[in-house]
Amino acid sequence: MRLDIQNVEQSFGSLRVLDGVSATIGEGSLVGLVGPNGAGKTTLLRTITGGLSPAAGTVSAGDAAVHDLSSRAASRRIAVVPQETTISFDFTVRDVVEMGRHPHQARFGADPDPDIVTEAMERTEVAQFAERSITAVSGGERKRVLLARALAQDAPILLLDEPTAGLDVNHQIRTLDLVRDLVSEGRTALAAIHDLDLAARYCDELLVLSDGGVLAYGPPDEVLTTDTLRAAFDARTAVSENPVTGSPAVTPLSERADERPETVHVLGGGGTAAPLVRRLADAGFRVTVGPVVEGDADHRAARALAADCVTVEPFAGVAGDAYDAAGRLVADADATVVASDALGLGRNRELLAGHVLVAGDRTALDAPHVAAERVAAAVREGEPCRPGAASARTD
Numbered sequence: 001m002r003l004d005i006q007n008v009e010q011s012f013g014s015l016r017v018l019d020g021v022s023a024t025i026g027e028g029s030l031v032g033l034v035g036p037n038g039a040g041k042t043t044l045l046r047t048i049t050g051g052l053s054p055a056a057g058t059v060s061a062g063d064a065a066v067h068d069l070s071s072r073a074a075s076r077r078i079a080v081v082p083q084e085t086t087i088s089f090d091f092t093v094r095d096v097v098e099m100g101r102h103p104h105q106a107r108f109g110a111d112p113d114p115d116i117v118t119e120a121m122e123r124t125e126v127a128q129f130a131e132r133s134i135t136a137v138s139g140g141e142r143k144r145v146l147l148a149r150a151l152a153q154d155a156p157i158l159l160l161d162e163p164t165a166g167l168d169v170n171h172q173i174r175t176l177d178l179v180r181d182l183v184s185e186g187r188t189a190l191a192a193i194h195d196l197d198l199a200a201r202y203c204d205e206l207l208v209l210s211d212g213g214v215l216a217y218g219p220p221d222e223v224l225t226t227d228t229l230r231a232a233f234d235a236r237t238a239v240s241e242n243p244v245t246g247s248p249a250v251t252p253l254s255e256r257a258d259e260r261p262e263t264v265h266v267l268g269g270g271g272t273a274a275p276l277v278r279r280l281a282d283a284g285f286r287v288t289v290g291p292v293v294e295g296d297a298d299h300r301a302a303r304a305l306a307a308d309c310v311t312v313e314p315f316a317g318v319a320g321d322a323y324d325a326a327g328r329l330v331a332d333a334d335a336t337v338v339a340s341d342a343l344g345l346g347r348n349r350e351l352l353a354g355h356v357l358v359a360g361d362r363t364a365l366d367a368p369h370v371a372a373e374r375v376a377a378a379v380r381e382g383e384p385c386r387p388g389a390a391s392a393r394t395d
């Protein structure tokens with residue numbers, strides 16, 4: 001069933017939290033709702049379920065406007081796993097999961113499908129403590145019980161508010177695997193997820209909420225860019241590819257860039273530049289890189305940091321264009337670092353004339369923090385450039 005959110009507005013007193021949010025979640029897809037604290041994710045989820053009436057706009061589940069439905073009818077279409085998991089009454093786990101069946105029960109009739117409760121408990125791995133009081137299970141277990149309740153509700157649309165928060169790594173993965181299974185069975189899911197890497201790995205699309213509006217909505221690898229993350233979270237990040245899952249991986253970087261407006265150019269090759277590039281970026285420098293071989297570790301590090309980078313084809317050698325482009329980056333940089341003198345300076349010697357700081361030997365590889373500190377100190381002192389001293393070392 002499709003979920004359609006059209007121009008939804010929501011305010012608390014004078015605080016405008018949602019300011020014209022629109023998105024369509026297609027049937028059978030899992031969309032991750034991401035955004036900074038206070039962006040309005042929970043408010044949007046509560047508005048979709050009918051828990052809050054929108055100040056303006058509409059939410060449709062399939063062909064019905066949710067806010068025109070009775071709460072029973074709405075609950076047959078949309079099930080929720082809330083963020084707040086405190087349940088203080090002394091119900092058993094099974095009682096709580098059975099509550100999910102209310103929308104399907106006639107007032108004095110039997111549940112038309114009682115097995116669904118057992119199945120929901122098995123799928124969420126809570127059956128083993130079904131008869132225990134809900135007050136006597138851990139926070140993570142309670143979260144899974146609430147997921148079981150939502151499954152028992154057997155609604156085509158599933159909303160999840162931080163389904164993995166407080167879960168151990170094993171149950172984070174199992175929970176999202178289960179949500180993925182539910183989606184492949186045809187359910188439509190919208191899940192607020194703070195962990196961007198998990199969101200990118202599991203969701204078909206990400207909806208980035210920021211300042212009450214939709215900042216971006218699309219496949220994770222299109223949405224998770226350093227620019228969007230800066231705009232949404234006001235954070236400096238590197239976006240790379242998770243080597244195991246192939247999905248985007250977001251690494252937040254420290255925010256010292258403003259204190260260090262200098263640019264450092266790194267010359268490397270064969271993976272020698274990557275450790276230093278990361279360290280320098282983390283120390284707040286703007287970093288440029290190259291020439292490096294297309295697709296190698298140095299190139300991947302530069303791409304993850306959205307750093308200006310000159311690349312050459314594998315085995316092609318550095319051709320004139322790449323050489324000139326690298327020359328421009330060197331000329332624009334406040335300092336240039338040769339990550340490893342194993343490169344042999346060769347033609348680079350010309351490139352570097354007047355801009356040289358050689359990190360030297362294996363320091364950049366084996367102890368990038370030492371090399372980065374050295375570069376930082378030299379740049380701070382303003383004397384990294386000894387004209388023509390291409391072979392000068394600081395180690």
Ligand SMILES: Nc1ncnc2c1ncn2[C@@H]1O[C@H](COP(=O)(O)OP(=O)(O)OP(=O)(O)O)[C@@H](O)[C@H]1O
Pocket residue numbers: 012015017035036037038039040041042043044
């Ligand atoms: N009942 C309420 N009364 C007043 N303000 C509220 C209420 N509920 C939420 N807010 C405010 O609305 C804004 C959005 O809150 P919301 O919980 O939707 O954000 P969120 O994106 O889910 O945040 P988080 O990532 O921290 O869970 C926040 O500034 C919050 O303080």
